[in-house]
Amino acid sequence: MPVIDWITPAFALRFLAGDDQPVRLVDISTSKLSAEPTYPRAHQPLVEVFGPQYGNTNNSNSGRYSGTKLGTMLRYVTHHVTSEATLDQLTIEQHDPVTGLTCVSTFTAPVGVPAARAATTVSIAPGRPPLTLWAVTSLATGAAISSDINALDIWSARCTWSAENRWSSQPLRAAGLASTQPRARGETCRSALSFASQSTWSSGEHVPAGAVQDRNTSVTLAFQIEHNGPWLWEAGERPKWTEALDAPDVGSAEAAGPPVHNNDDDGAYIALLGPTDGLHQWSYVVDSDRPFTTVPVSFTVADSFDQAFTQLAGYRRAIRRDHPQNETLPVIFNDYMDTLEGDPTEAKLLPLIAAAAAVGCEYFCIDAGWYDDTSGWWASVGDWQPSTVRFPNGLGYVLDAIRDHGMVPGLWLEPEVVGVDSSAASMLPDDAFLQRAGVRIRERDRYFLDLRSHTARAHLDAAVDRLVGEMGVGFFKLDYNVTPGAGTDYDTPSVGHGLLEHNRALLTWLESVLDRHPTLVLENCGSGALRSDFAMLSRLQLQSTSDQQDPLLYPAIAVGALVHILPEQAGNWSYPQATMSDEMIAFNMCTGLAGRLYQAGLLDRMTPDQLALVAAGISAHKDLRNFLTHAAVSFPTGLPSWDDAWITVAFNGDDETYLLAWRQKHAPSEVSLNLPVLAGRNVEVTQVYPPVKTLPEWNWSHTATGITLNASEKDAAARLLRAVVAR
Numbered sequence: 001m002p003v004i005d006w007i008t009p010a011f012a013l014r015f016l017a018g019d020d021q022p023v024r025l026v027d028i029s030t031s032k033l034s035a036e037p038t039y040p041r042a043h044q045p046l047v048e049v050f051g052p053q054y055g056n057t058n059n060s061n062s063g064r065y066s067g068t069k070l071g072t073m074l075r076y077v078t079h080h081v082t083s084e085a086t087l088d089q090l091t092i093e094q095h096d097p098v099t100g101l102t103c104v105s106t107f108t109a110p111v112g113v114p115a116a117r118a119a120t121t122v123s124i125a126p127g128r129p130p131l132t133l134w135a136v137t138s139l140a141t142g143a144a145i146s147s148d149i150n151a152l153d154i155w156s157a158r159c160t161w162s163a164e165n166r167w168s169s170q171p172l173r174a175a176g177l178a179s180t181q182p183r184a185r186g187e188t189c190r191s192a193l194s195f196a197s198q199s200t201w202s203s204g205e206h207v208p209a210g211a212v213q214d215r216n217t218s219v220t221l222a223f224q225i226e227h228n229g230p231w232l233w234e235a236g237e238r239p240k241w242t243e244a245l246d247a248p249d250v251g252s253a254e255a256a257g258p259p260v261h262n263n264d265d266d267g268a269y270i271a272l273l274g275p276t277d278g279l280h281q282w283s284y285v286v287d288s289d290r291p292f293t294t295v296p297v298s299f300t301v302a303d304s305f306d307q308a309f310t311q312l313a314g315y316r317r318a319i320r321r322d323h324p325q326n327e328t329l330p331v332i333f334n335d336y337m338d339t340l341e342g343d344p345t346e347a348k349l350l351p352l353i354a355a356a357a358a359v360g361c362e363y364f365c366i367d368a369g370w371y372d373d374t375s376g377w378w379a380s381v382g383d384w385q386p387s388t389v390r391f392p393n394g395l396g397y398v399l400d401a402i403r404d405h406g407m408v409p410g411l412w413l414e415p416e417v418v419g420v421d422s423s424a425a426s427m428l429p430d431d432a433f434l435q436r437a438g439v440r441i442r443e444r445d446r447y448f449l450d451l452r453s454h455t456a457r458a459h460l461d462a463a464v465d466r467l468v469g470e471m472g473v474g475f476f477k478l479d480y481n482v483t484p485g486a487g488t489d490y491d492t493p494s495v496g497h498g499l500l501e502h503n504r505a506l507l508t509w510l511e512s513v514l515d516r517h518p519t520l521v522l523e524n525c526g527s528g529a530l531r532s533d534f535a536m537l538s539r540l541q542l543q544s545t546s547d548q549q550d551p552l553l554y555p556a557i558a559v560g561a562l563v564h565i566l567p568e569q570a571g572n573w574s575y576p577q578a579t580m581s582d583e584m585i586a587f588n589m590c591t592g593l594a595g596r597l598y599q600a601g602l603l604d605r606m607t608p609d610q611l612a613l614v615a616a617g618i619s620a621h622k623d624l625r626n627f628l629t630h631a632a633v634s635f636p637t638g639l640p641s642w643d644d645a646w647i648t649v650a651f652n653g654d655d656e657t658y659l660l661a662w663r664q665k666h667a668p669s670e671v672s673l674n675l676p677v678l679a680g681r682n683v684e685v686t687q688v689y690p691p692v693k694t695l696p697e698w699n700w701s702h703t704a705t706g707i708t709l710n711a712s713e714k715d716a717a718a719r720l721l722r723a724v725v726a727r
Contacts, residue, residue, distance in 0.1 A: 004079055005033060006107065008088040010114040011300075013107065014143075015092065016042050017076035023047075023094055023105075025141040028221070028301045030114035030311070044142040044238055044269040045071040047094065047103045047120055050135040050276075051283075054099070063278060064192040065135055065271045066236055070096065074103055086111050086318075100128030101286075110318035114311045115300035117226070117319070118272075123291035130287040134277035138294040142238065142269040144221045144301040146214040149173070149268050153215050154235055155222075155305065156195050157207035157560060162548040164529040165207060165560030167639040171215070172268065177237055192236030192271075196279055199483040200503065201526060202228050202533040209312075209564040212270060213305060220301065222308035223272060224564060227295035228535040229503035230275040230282070230496065238266035272297040275496045281486040282496025295500075298534070309563050310632040316566055317629075320538045321511075324519055329568055329596055329625040331360060331618055332410070332523075332542075334477065336367035337600040338549055338575035342377055344369050345390045349398050355603035357405035359615040360622070363475050363521065364402045365410035370395060379445040382418035382425060384463040399471055410475025410521070411467060415460050416506065417446040417482060424459060432456040434488040434502065436495070443482040450488060451505035452498075460509065468517050478540070480526035503535075510539050523571060529557075532565060542571040542596050551575070551588050552716055555662040556640040558594045559649045563639070567628045567651060570595030576614055578605040583717045585610060586690040587662065589617030590718035593689065594649055594660050595628070597621040613694055620689040620720060624658060627651065631658070636673035636706060646671040655725040658688070661698075662718040663711050675706030675723075682726040683707075689720040 004015040004023075014027035014034075022045040027033050049070035050056075057069050074094035082089045090107040102123050109116040118139040124131055146152055152172040157165055173179060175193050195206045202208050208231050209224035225231040274295035275282035284292050298315055302308035320326075333356040335344055340352075344366050356364055369377035373389040386395035402409040418424045418433070425447060432455040433440045434448040441448055449456040467473045487499025514520060522540045524531065528547035537543055545561040548554045558572040574592030576585040592598060603614060631651035636659070640647040645667030651658045657677055663669075685700045685707060698719050699710040711717055 002076065004092065006081065006090040007033070008109045008111065010112050011109045011116055013090070013116070015046065019075070022072060022074040023076050023092055025139075025143050028141075028144040028299070030301065041142055041147055041267045043266045044140055045074065046092070046105055046140060047071055047074060048135070048137040048140050048271060049101065049103070049122065049133065051132045052134065053132065064190075064194070064234055064236055065137060065232075065273060065276070066140065066192070066238060066269055070099070070101060073098060074101070095125075099131055100125035101131060110315060113314050113318045114302075115298055115315035117296050117298045117315075119294050119296045121291055121293045122286050124287045126288040128288070130285045133284045133286060133292060134282075135273055136292065136294050137271050137273050138225070138297040139223075139299065140269060140271040142267055144219065145212050145268050145270070146217070146219070147267045148214075148216070149237055150179070151215045152268055153213045154193060155211035155213060157209070157563065159203045159205060159207060159530060161527050161530065162546055163642070164203065164532070164546050164557050165563070166556070166642060167560050167563055168641070169213065172235060177235075192234040194232060194234035196232040197230055198280070199485055200229050200480070200499070201483050201530040202231065202535070204483070204530045207564050208533045211305060211308060212268065218304045220303075220305045220308040221270070221299065222302070222305070222312055223270070223297060223299040224312060224534055225272055225274070225295060225297050226534045226538065227274050227503065228506065228531060228533050229499055230280040231273065231295065232276055232279060233270065233272045235268055235270050237268055275500055277496070280496040280499075281494060282500065283494040284497050285493055295535075306634045313566055313633065316534060316537070321514065323514075323541050325521055325541055326568070327626060327629055329628070330362040330408070330521070331597055331599060331621060332363040332365060332475065332571075333361040333407075333599045334365040334367055335600065336412070337547070337573045338577065339600045339602055340367065342368040343375070346393060346398055350401055351604040352602070353398075353401050353405055353407070355606070355611065356599065357407055359599075359603060359611055360618040361599055362407055363410055364407045365412065365475055365477050366398070367412040367477065368479070370411060379419040379421040381414050381446065382422035384413065384467065396471060399473070403472070408474040409472065410477065411473050412477045412479060414479045414481065415463075416449050416451070416480060418449060420445045420447065428459060429455060431490065432459070434484045434498075435490040436488065441484045441488070443484065446482050448484045450490070450502055451509055452491075452501050457505075457509055461513075464513055465516070468520060474519065475521040475523070477523045477525055477544075480531055507535060507539060514539070529561065532561070537565065537569055542569045544571045544573075544598065545595070546573070549575070551584065551591065552664065553642075554591045555594070555647045555718070556642055556644065558591050559635065559640050559647055562595065562633045562649060565595075567595045567631060567633060568625070571598040572596065573598050573600055574617070575600040576606075576610070577601055578607065578610060581715070582610070582613055582690070582695055583713060583715055585613050586617070586695055587716055587718040589614065589689065590660055590662060590720055593617065593621055593624065593720055596625070613690060616691050616694070617689055623688075627653060627656070627658065634675070634677075636675050637671060648673060650675060652677045655727070657723040659721045659723060660718065661709055661721070663713070663716060665714070665716045669712065670708060670710045672703060672708045673706045678707060678723055678725070679705050683723045684726060685721055685723045687719055688722050
């Protein structure tokens with residue numbers, strides 16, 4: 001059986017390509033490929049293609065995305081390997097002679113990074129009839145997944161507004177994949193455990209990432225879907241069939257009889273997809289002139305959950321856009337969260353600007369409302385002209401004040417929507433907006449720009465270029481608070497495909513903005529973190545991790561974000577207030593230190609001692625921020641649940657670890673931390689923040705698996721510690 005081995009300096013894949021079977025990905029390794037000559041479980045096709053002409057095989061009478069008829073009909077044609085200075089690439093071409101369908105799977109790996117990106121391009125040979133697609137996998141495989149399906153755990157993260165990034169694991173069986181073990185026809189294969197997003201909030205329900213882990217060995221296959229719109233991934237079980245995978249459909253003239261399930265299951269698989277017909281109203285007709293390429297996904301395998309996502313973090317760092325600020329991570333003050341709450345005025349901003357500069361902030365962002373002359377700013381978005389009521393001396397006067405205090409000015413934008421009360425709503429033509437049945441889609445008094453439209457993009461370009469070029473704005477918080485449903489039916493083969501093209505046009509528009517203004521800093525925000533995906537974060541500098549305004553709840557969100565968001569991109573809010581105790585101010589600041597500090601709070605009302613405590617936190621972040629850009633993240637007390645008594649996260653280097661720990665009021669005073677990087681080594685631990693002259697130092701002791709912390713405070717408290725290995 002032909003074998004394709006793709007071996008890069010840090011990552012290797014093995015594929016089987018038989019004459020009578022489709023190509024299968026059968027091994028994934030970061031060290032050395034298995035010497036196993038055969039793979040008895042290797043029956044999951046690399047590519048699954050679903051459509052109305054060809055649904056599932058007679059082996060898989062279900063709505064899941066494994067066992068598609070077209071997937072079984074593909075046959076290997078050729079493959080190519082290319083290597084560049086920073087990137088290795090493999091392409092595998094398959095073809096179905098019956099339909100003329102050609103599928104090209106492309107794998108790219110940054111040199112030295114143990115992870116790869118995958119995507120599938122589908123086309124039809126010239127002269128063959130068009131083919132309608134309902135779903136195409138970016139990747140499907142059973143590789144690196146334990147053959148003992150009863151030992152598999154599925155990792156996923158639930159999201160909703162102000163309760164994002166809630167990671168948890170559950171056994172695949174307990175999660176709903178029952179073991180029915182039928183004696184005929186393999187009906188156990190009808191179900192799958194699936195996770196998905198809807199519309200344009202890519203993390204509105206679940207984070208677009210996940211993992212499958214062997215409970216016995218901890219070996220973990222981790223992945224992410226790099227799309228800023230609808231997606232789906234599923235994990236299921238495949239039976240092992242005695243007949244060939246391309247057997248004729250039951251009931252056809254060629255069928256010799258019903259399929260026979262031999263009770264020897266093929267094990268589990270994963271399938272990663274973008275939008276589908278069944279869930280997202282997506283379909284597309286391919287022919288020789290109109291190919292289709294799926295959304296990209298990336299994946300890796302490691303000996304633990306933490307290591308797998310550390311490797312994906314290395315992939316993200318290698319593949320993301322290079323920004324001048326990638327290493328400097330300037331401290332941004334934003335006037336929204338627990339501060340001005342969308343009601344900025346010159347009188348309110350000037351003292352806040354002075355206070356933010358005094359504690360060490362480097363950027364100052366005026367959030368929502370700066371363009372609105374009324375007390376409400378929601379329905380007037382879209383014109384992006386400064387209010388003259390809020391700023392009697394002009395917005396430029398306030399922006400100059402920001403610059404005079406040594407900070408870079410920033411503004412809030414929600415570029416993809418136009419409020420019904422704005423001038424743009426009446427001035428722009430209908431084809432500049434997402435539509436259904438000839439009517440603009442309207443949600444909560446906003447219309448949605450269709451970024452496939454040149455007119456829509458020109459409107460946004462004019463606003464951005466004016467604010468940057470004429471007013472000197474150096475930062476935009478890009479928000480996104482409403483969604484348009486399944487998509488648009490204007491000038492598109494399907495509602496879902498119209499949305500997919502809009503999503504992709506948004507990415508190219510963002511790239512064009514940064515091409516014109518390379519020093520501009522762009523924050524990705526979507527009602528907090530409801531659009532936190534690597535499609536956006538591969539382009540933009542930072543991600544708001546939540547709109548959560550309870551400081552006691554925020555640490556669980558901030559720490560959970562670090563699984564799928566780089567710490568140098570995770571914009572965690574800190575919003576201390578003059579009404580807080582010193583311990584609660586420090587608690588807030590520690591949350592901000594768990595990534596990229598995003599400062600807020602009515603600092604102008606604080607006492608000098610309170611401001612000094614905030615300034616000390618900002619100073620600690622400045623000392624830490626360069627370390628964050630290459631640190632590996634681990635979770636010494638595990639990934640947090642919503643009501644954990646202790647929450648911890650570690651940023652690890654070769655001989656240095658920074659540890660953040662939050663203790664809730666109801667928590668025991670002592671906690672043991674699993675820190676393998678420190679186990680068995682001579683370490684010294686010091687308290688970095690808050691300063692020990694201000695708040696008590698926590699006691700610690702070395703253990704065989706890490707360290708133990710002891711906190712004497714009776715109320716909620718948090719600390720940033722530094723552990724250094726003695727040489």
